[in-house]
Amino acid sequence: MSRSAQMGAAGVVEQGGPLLSVRNLRQYFKIPGGNVVKAVDDVSFDIMPGETFGLVGESGSGKSTTGRAVIRLDDITSGSIVFDGDDISGKLSKEVAQRLRTNMSMVFQDPMASLNPYRKVIDTIATGLDAHRPHMDRREREELVYQMMDRVGLSRSQANRYPSQFSGGQRQRVGLARALIMNPKLVIADEAISALDVSIQAQVVNLMRDIQQETGAAYLFIAHDLSMVRYISDHIAVMHLGHIVESGRTDEIFSHPVHPYTRSLISAIPRFNPQVERDRHPLVYDAKAQGIRYDEGSYHIVSGTHSVLATDRQLEAWVD
Numbered sequence: 001m002s003r004s005a006q007m008g009a010a011g012v013v014e015q016g017g018p019l020l021s022v023r024n025l026r027q028y029f030k031i032p033g034g035n036v037v038k039a040v041d042d043v044s045f046d047i048m049p050g051e052t053f054g055l056v057g058e059s060g061s062g063k064s065t066t067g068r069a070v071i072r073l074d075d076i077t078s079g080s081i082v083f084d085g086d087d088i089s090g091k092l093s094k095e096v097a098q099r100l101r102t103n104m105s106m107v108f109q110d111p112m113a114s115l116n117p118y119r120k121v122i123d124t125i126a127t128g129l130d131a132h133r134p135h136m137d138r139r140e141r142e143e144l145v146y147q148m149m150d151r152v153g154l155s156r157s158q159a160n161r162y163p164s165q166f167s168g169g170q171r172q173r174v175g176l177a178r179a180l181i182m183n184p185k186l187v188i189a190d191e192a193i194s195a196l197d198v199s200i201q202a203q204v205v206n207l208m209r210d211i212q213q214e215t216g217a218a219y220l221f222i223a224h225d226l227s228m229v230r231y232i233s234d235h236i237a238v239m240h241l242g243h244i245v246e247s248g249r250t251d252e253i254f255s256h257p258v259h260p261y262t263r264s265l266i267s268a269i270p271r272f273n274p275q276v277e278r279d280r281h282p283l284v285y286d287a288k289a290q291g292i293r294y295d296e297g298s299y300h301i302v303s304g305t306h307s308v309l310a311t312d313r314q315l316e317a318w319v320d
Helices: 003-011 063-070 094-103 121-125 127-132 138-151 168-180 198-215 226-232 250-255 260-267 274-279 312-318
Strands: 020-031 035-047 052-056 078-083 104-107 186-190 218-223 235-240 243-249 298-303 306-310
Touching (some): 020 063, 035 063, 035 243, 052 226, 063 078, 063 186, 063 218, 094 104, 094 127, 104 168, 121 127, 121 138, 121 168, 127 138, 138 168, 168 198, 198 226, 235 250, 243 250, 243 260, 306 312
Parallel strands (some): 052 235
Antiparallel strands (some): 020 035, 235 243, 243 306, 298 306
């Protein structure tokens, strides 16, 4: 089976087809000196309607670059992206761009930097309405913003405040409200909780799950915290150096991790049992030292939707 065909099995198409289908995505950047950074290299995955797809890996693995490519903040080098039946890989027509901006949104990592400090919260949350429904009645606009503030746990009395008057967790709720105001079909959460305190992270993630149950929106949840990705995701793809090295349902990844990088990430998760935590020895992954080159491998189906990037010899050695 070819590399691309095998990767397609990592996101099995269920009845009705995927909401988002990414195939052989490459995102290369030229840097001074004539060199090229392959930030994303031959990445493929599917996201089904209403599900949460977790994209996890360390800093520099290509997670955020993938998210920015999907929402078309950056032009892609090659590959295809199909969202809700529209090919959004190349130059977008006005009609397709309109559907994309209405049905896909993004929550960014830094809840302060992503908000305009000079705009009131009511206007920040209404950004999508102002862009796509400019002739909306002012009272209707206000009521929709108030309803969204209620949904994300903000008080209506805070609508005329500025971002500097909010805590980090509240700012991220503002960012989430802004992303959800148009009732998008897909929300890309790019490290949306990493800048928050642990207790606030749990609140925001639980809020996202509750909203997903209400609206049926799908999430592309990008993070480096594998334990949080496990909690919220239906499917997980593990990225390293621009490649998806392993993907599958959350239970498949955690019950039977195959790739050494995935195993190293899981071994680094703290345990609640003090005795187990004392005896825990995180695995160290060094692709170069272990002789692992991603361009030499292909995607192999382990079971179900579970696939791993490996050579035949590596797969034989890794599978227990």
